Amino acid sequence: MNLFKYITDCVLIGVAACLLAASACAAEIVVVVNPKNPLSRMPAEQAAQYFLGRSTQFTPLELADGTAVRNEFYQKVLDKDPSQVKAIWTKLVFTGKGVAPKTFGSPAELKKALASDVDAVGFLPKSQVDDSVKVVLTVP
Secondary structure, X not given: OHHHHHHHHHHHHHHHHHHHHHHHHOOOEEEEEOOOOOOOOXXXXXXXXXXXXXXXXXXXXXXXXXXXXXXXXXXXXXXXXXXXXXXXXXXXXXXXXXXXXXXXXXXXXXXXXXXXXXXXXXXXXXXXXXXOOEEEEEEO
8 A cells, every 4th residue: 555655646746747847838928128118019920020030120139049938939929940040040140131139048138138228129938027128029
């Protein structure tokens, strides 16, 4: 009977860990700008234009390559995987038609950069938002 309880407990702990990991990966993502930016809303299609180099109205800033938030943003907003986005930017940079977004190692670094540039746009987990940035899009 003790062995059965031990196995049951282990299974329950494993299930709980999986659910926690899944919820962390599915964190709500928001597109943010400097609070002084006059923009109040941004459709997902417009955000995609900046992060695919199709518009230069705002300067895209993003989290480092390989982060779960970045991968999820690419999938949900750009409808692309990281290798496709990298190929797009490689071509733009090579042909002199664009400059790849600057990347940051942490949400705190990204927020600091956004807070100092009224023309920048970035994306963060919603849990990282504070008054140093303004949310213009919540990614579904």
